[in-house]
Amino acid sequence: MTLFTGLSAFPITPTDASGHVDVIALTRLLERIRLAGADSIGLLGSTGGYAFLSRDERRRAVQAAMTSVGGKIPVIVGVGALRTDEAQALARDAKAAGADGLLLAPISYTPLMEEEVYQHFVAVAEAGDLPLCIYNNPGTTKFTFSHALITRLAKVANITAVKMPLPSASDFKGEMALLRQETPKDFSIGYSGDWGAAAGLLAGCDCWYSVVAGLLPVEALALTRAAQAGDTAEAERLDQKFQPLWSLFKEFGSFRVMYAIAEALDLCRTDPPRPILPLSEAEKPRVRNALDHILT
Numbered sequence: 001m002t003l004f005t006g007l008s009a010f011p012i013t014p015t016d017a018s019g020h021v022d023v024i025a026l027t028r029l030l031e032r033i034r035l036a037g038a039d040s041i042g043l044l045g046s047t048g049g050y051a052f053l054s055r056d057e058r059r060r061a062v063q064a065a066m067t068s069v070g071g072k073i074p075v076i077v078g079v080g081a082l083r084t085d086e087a088q089a090l091a092r093d094a095k096a097a098g099a100d101g102l103l104l105a106p107i108s109y110t111p112l113m114e115e116e117v118y119q120h121f122v123a124v125a126e127a128g129d130l131p132l133c134i135y136n137n138p139g140t141t142k143f144t145f146s147h148a149l150i151t152r153l154a155k156v157a158n159i160t161a162v163k164m165p166l167p168s169a170s171d172f173k174g175e176m177a178l179l180r181q182e183t184p185k186d187f188s189i190g191y192s193g194d195w196g197a198a199a200g201l202l203a204g205c206d207c208w209y210s211v212v213a214g215l216l217p218v219e220a221l222a223l224t225r226a227a228q229a230g231d232t233a234e235a236e237r238l239d240q241k242f243q244p245l246w247s248l249f250k251e252f253g254s255f256r257v258m259y260a261i262a263e264a265l266d267l268c269r270t271d272p273p274r275p276i277l278p279l280s281e282a283e284k285p286r287v288r289n290a291l292d293h294i295l296t
Contacts, residue, residue, distance in 0.1 A: 006039030011214030036217035091128030172203035201227030
């Protein structure tokens with residue numbers, strides 16, 4: 001369970017308007033995460049815009065990451081694709097480049113059935129031959145993993161973790177108890193949805209798959225470590241500092257807001273891939289105000 005634990009930071013993938021990865025800017029973001037001491041990097045996750053990139057550009061991003069931070073911090077690579085054979089190829093690319101683990105979401109234009117998702121994951125897990133995390137992200141994929149399907153996949157070789165959306169009624173302990181009854185002892189259960197991170201970590205989840213840590217790794221790590229130590233007061237105090245940003249994430253979607261954060265912090269100036277539009281000039285002061293609330 002050592003790979004999928006603690007704070008996994010998910011940076012944006014800076015590109016030009018044609019979808020070519022800006023390797024220099026990406027390397028800068030990855031080095032910030034490494035220097036902050038995060039537990040892993042989630043490269044080419046939803047925040048990394050993997051679905052908007054060609055296989056060649058995804059390969060370039062992985063190679064750049066391994067050149068800059070490989071061996072210094074674990075790198076988990078998103079390998080989701082519409083077709084199973086494409087996802088298998090991406091998994092092989094990631095392994096060949098030296099990635100430490102894989103993250104897979106069931107992307108599809110046609111709604112998928114559980115057996116289709118099961119077979120897709122089995123095929124990609126075998127092809128990649130690396131520890132693989134199930135990406136349960138119904139907000140984007142429109143597919144929700146049942147507990148039965150997660151339990152079934154947890155028995156497949158190489159599938160060792162699940163990245164869950166926030167549970168209904170914030171019942172982290174109840175959901176984790178159900179999953180842990182039926183999954184192997186070392187199967188990792190983590191959560192995305194940054195505004196639920198403090199509650200999830202305090203409830204004992206294994207990993208926070210964090211959007212904001214991709215650009216604010218020091219601050220996200222402080223919240224993580226406080227929660228892991230069981231310091232409820234400190235974790236909640238730090239979470240309160242993030243509240244204005246969580247509100248923006250909920251209103252505009254974290255993907256759009258992250259690009260505005262990168263610009264506000266002068267880390268890189270790049271727009272999200274079209275058709276996604278950047279935040280308007282009228283909205284950007286709210287991002288700067290939210291950052292001031294965190295950084296002061």
